[in-house]
Amino acid sequence: MNNLDAIYDFILKELRKLTIKENFYFKPIKPKLSDLELIAINISAEYLSIDSEYQLFRYLSNSKLKGMIERSVFNRRKRKLFLHLENIRKLMVAKFNEMETTFIVDSMPLEICKNARANRSKICKENEFSFPSKGYCASQSSYYYGYKLHAVCSVSGVFQSFDISTASIHYIHFLQDIKHQMNNCTLIGDRGYLSTQVQTNLFNYAANIKLDTPMRNNQKNYQKQKYIFRKSHLRPKRLKSGGVWI
The missing domain is CATH 3.30.420 (Nucleotidyltransferase; domain 5)
Incomplete structure (x- = not known):
C-alpha cells in the first residue's frame, strides 16, 4: 500500500506535462482534488491492478490522499470525466508510440x-x-x-x-x-x-x-x-x- 503515494506523484507529474488544465468542467464549489488529480488516482489504480473502488479506498485510507474525496463523489466525478480521460489516454499513446512504425x-x-x-x-x-x-x-x-x-x-x-x-x-x-x-x-x-x-x-x-x-x-x-x-x-x-x- 505504501507504493501508492510514489506512483500517484509520478503519474500526476507526467500528466501535467501533457496538459496545462487541472479542471475540465465547472464546479460551483472548488473540490479538494482537481480533475487531473482524480484522473491520476484512477490511472494509479489501473497500474496497481486495483479492480474495485472498495479496494482502492482501502489503499487511499493508508496514503496521503486519505479524506480528500468520498467514494460516491469519486465515482460520480470519474464518470463525468470519461471523455477527458480518453483524450488524455490518446495524448499518452501519441507520446509512447511516437517512433513506432x-x-x-x-x-x-x-x-x-x-x-x-x-x-x-x-x-x-x-x-x-x-x-x-x-x-x-x-x-x-x-x-x-x-x-x-x-x-x-x-x-x-x-x-x-x-x-x-x-x-x-x-x-x-x-x-x-x-x-x-x-x-x-x-x-x-x-x-x-x-x-x-x-x-x-x-x-x-x-x-x-x-x-x-x-x-x-x-x-x-x-x-x-x-x-x-x-x-x-x-x-x-x-x-x-x-x-x-x-
Whole structure:
C-alpha cells in the first residue's frame, strides 16, 4: 500500500506535462482534488491492478490522499470525466508510440451469456443499434453471443486504439476506421484479416498503411510470413489475459 503515494506523484507529474488544465468542467464549489488529480488516482489504480473502488479506498485510507474525496463523489466525478480521460489516454499513446512504425491488430470475443439464453437475454437491448448478436470465434472453434473487441497495439505492448462491435461484424470492417486514425505504418494481423482488396485499399488511401498477414498454403505465390512478424503477433494474446489496457 505504501507504493501508492510514489506512483500517484509520478503519474500526476507526467500528466501535467501533457496538459496545462487541472479542471475540465465547472464546479460551483472548488473540490479538494482537481480533475487531473482524480484522473491520476484512477490511472494509479489501473497500474496497481486495483479492480474495485472498495479496494482502492482501502489503499487511499493508508496514503496521503486519505479524506480528500468520498467514494460516491469519486465515482460520480470519474464518470463525468470519461471523455477527458480518453483524450488524455490518446495524448499518452501519441507520446509512447511516437517512433513506432509497426503495430498489431487483433480481436477477441466478449460473450455476455450462453447461446441457450441468447433469445431470452435482455442485456444491452435498450437501443437497437447496440443489440448484441451471434458470432464465430475461430481460435475456440465455437459460436458465441455478445460482442467483439477490436484493438491495435504497438509491438512494445502499448494500445493505440480499440473499439467494440457486435459479434457478427467481420474483423476487416474495423480496418476501415483504422485508416482514419493511423498513417505510414505496418499492421500485423492473422489470417482473419486476409483480404487483397482491404490491403490495397489501406495502401492506396492517404494513410499509407501496409497490412501484413500470413498467406494460406494454397495461395498463389505463397510466401511464409517473416519470423519477427509471426513472433510479434503472439503478444496481444498474452495481454488479453492479464495485461493493462492503457
